Amino acid sequence: MDAHHQVDLRRTRRLNAKPDRPGTVVYWMSRDQRSMHNWALLFACMKSNELGRPLEVVFTLAGSFLGASRRHYDFMFKGLAETESALRRLGIPLTVLTGDPGVTLPAYAIEQTGAGAVVTDFSPLRLPRSWKTRVAEALPCALYEVDAHNIVPAWLASTKQEYAARTIRPKLHALAPAFLTPFPEPEARFQPSAIDRPPVHWEQLGGWPRQDPPDGSSDLLLPGQQAGEERLRQFIGQGLEGYAVRRNDPNSGCVSRLSPYLHFGQLSAQHVALSVAGSPAAAENREAFIEELFIRRELADNFCLNNDRYDHLDGMPEWARSTLANHGQDRREHLYTVEQFEHAETHDPLWNAAQTELVRTGLMHGYLRMYWAKKILEWSPSPTSAFEIAIVLNDRYALDGRDPNGYTGIAWSIAGLHDRPWFERPVYGKIRYMNASGCARKFDVVRYIRRMTDLGLAGIGW
Ligand code: FAD
Ligand code: FO1
Numbered sequence: 001m002d003a004h005h006q007v008d009l010r011r012t013r014r015l016n017a018k019p020d021r022p023g024t025v026v027y028w029m030s031r032d033q034r035s036m037h038n039w040a041l042l043f044a045c046m047k048s049n050e051l052g053r054p055l056e057v058v059f060t061l062a063g064s065f066l067g068a069s070r071r072h073y074d075f076m077f078k079g080l081a082e083t084e085s086a087l088r089r090l091g092i093p094l095t096v097l098t099g100d101p102g103v104t105l106p107a108y109a110i111e112q113t114g115a116g117a118v119v120t121d122f123s124p125l126r127l128p129r130s131w132k133t134r135v136a137e138a139l140p141c142a143l144y145e146v147d148a149h150n151i152v153p154a155w156l157a158s159t160k161q162e163y164a165a166r167t168i169r170p171k172l173h174a175l176a177p178a179f180l181t182p183f184p185e186p187e188a189r190f191q192p193s194a195i196d197r198p199p200v201h202w203e204q205l206g207g208w209p210r211q212d213p214p215d216g217s218s219d220l221l222l223p224g225q226q227a228g229e230e231r232l233r234q235f236i237g238q239g240l241e242g243y244a245v246r247r248n249d250p251n252s253g254c255v256s257r258l259s260p261y262l263h264f265g266q267l268s269a270q271h272v273a274l275s276v277a278g279s280p281a282a283a284e285n286r287e288a289f290i291e292e293l294f295i296r297r298e299l300a301d302n303f304c305l306n307n308d309r310y311d312h313l314d315g316m317p318e319w320a321r322s323t324l325a326n327h328g329q330d331r332r333e334h335l336y337t338v339e340q341f342e343h344a345e346t347h348d349p350l351w352n353a354a355q356t357e358l359v360r361t362g363l364m365h366g367y368l369r370m371y372w373a374k375k376i377l378e379w380s381p382s383p384t385s386a387f388e389i390a391i392v393l394n395d396r397y398a399l400d401g402r403d404p405n406g407y408t409g410i411a412w413s414i415a416g417l418h419d420r421p422w423f424e425r426p427v428y429g430k431i432r433y434m435n436a437s438g439c440a441r442k443f444d445v446v447r448y449i450r451r452m453t454d455l456g457l458a459g460i461g462w
Pocket of ligand 1: 247255256257258259260262263292293294296297300364365366367369370373394398400401402403405406407409410412413
């Protein structure tokens with residue numbers, strides 16, 4: 001099998017009406033920062049063979065990206081450096097351009113490569129979409145977009161904003177047999193000739209924020225494709241078997257912690273899904289995991305792709321905005337500023353422990369993320385400010401922040417997205433409520449708090 005015949009063209013779409021020309025093929029890598037299991041790279045490879053021209057990869061470093069801080073750039077650069085080496089072994093150079101991608105990418109493609117076709121990966125977020133609109137316009141050749149992130153291409157799964165998991169699930173399951181297929185082996189090959197480009201000096205790259213936020217830690221997950229593969233292997237060996245029953249217990253170690261690798265595209269969700277599906281774990285665990293990785297994750301891309309206001313209260317369902325407005329004047333028992341939230345200075349030890357986990361490790365367990373966001377709603381002056389605070393803190397500290405999953409998770413917790421009205425209560429209105437005693441029924445809250453606070457970082461190992 002070779003890449004030539006393996007890329008389903010429904011994974012690709014044109015972003016302008018310009019033709020391919022004789023010239024280098026550029027893969028403008030953004031969301032899918034890996035050399036393996038990458039349909040955008042495979043399609044670019046296919047184009048390069050078709051045109052008989054070399055292939056090169058370009059990453060546009062966009063200065064400050066949606067509140068990202070040093071921990072994110074460190075994670076991203078280490079992963080990209082590994083990808084650069086792997087690509088070089090395939091005869092494909094990787095170049096980094098610094099500045100506004102809407103300007104730097106077309107200038108490079110025209111002046112340095114005489115590009116014949118440009119291929120990029122897909123993101124539903126507004127910022128990368130706005131870069132692409134400008135690049136599509138400025139290029140003299142075709143710009144193709146390939147959904148290398150989702151198992152089912154987001155534009156094929158559904159053309160409208162879905163109501164909930166229950167409405168997108170049958171659509172995704174119907175398309176899964178066509179798309180949840182193995183990757184060709186070997187993957188990227190056959191590009192006709194290599195071009196010579198200087199290696200990237202990652203440590204010398206400028207134009208990104210070097211500061212970590214206060215209280216940050218450097219003891220984070222190991223970045224990169226290989227570290228992601230290792231984590232996947234460990235999870236399949238040790239955590240997956242408890243996933244269906246114990247995933248909501250933050251002390252159990254039964255979640256994958258793969259989200260940072262998936263966010264930066266250091267791992268392919270399709271590869272993860274195939275690995276889990278082929279594992280010896282019990283069906284209930286495989287199915288529960290694939291429900292999150294496939295259905296919930298692709299529902300989040302569907303939401304951001306089809307709702308430009310994915311990160312604002314005014315983009316939320318009508319019933320939720322109206323119930324929150326009805327309770328806008330309700331008395332809040334506690335009110336905190338963004339700084340108090342940030343420094344884990346609330347009256348609630350469980351909330352503070354969850355915030356500490358986020359700040360120290362760049363991760364927060366998924367069950368606590370819901371509790372964390374709902375309490376921000378309860379203790380903020382308005383739902384609008386709660387929405388903003390949750391996004392700022394998530395994007396500043398979470399290694400997987402600035403992701404459709406994050407905007408969707410916050411919208412679900414605070415503004416009823418993909419959920420239904422519940423019993424009415426103060427502040428929340430009909431938004432689903434959560435409290436600490438509910439958490440205590442699910443897991444050993446005291447143990448979790450002790451792990452996050454008393455034991456400090458050394459005790460946070462899962
Ligand atoms: P696992 O349970 O091992 O799941 C495997 C994968 O499935 C995850 O890596 C993720 O890609 C996907 N997944 C799991 N749960 C969800 C979900 N609820 N929605 C969509 N995809 C899911 N996820 C992010 O990737 N980035 C974020 O910034 C983010 N912020 C969130 C904020 C809030 C308030 C909430 C409620 C959820 C947020 N999520 C976010 C979704 C989810 O909590 C995380 O994806 C999950 O906790 C990551 O841990 P894991 O990899 O161990 O998950
Ligand atoms: N993608 C880029 O193409 N250029 C960047 O400079 C860049 C920075 C960046 C920083 C943090 C982060 O979490 C992601 C970042 N990405 C960058 C990746 C990518 O654009 C996003 O992950 C997706 O758009 C999310 O859908």
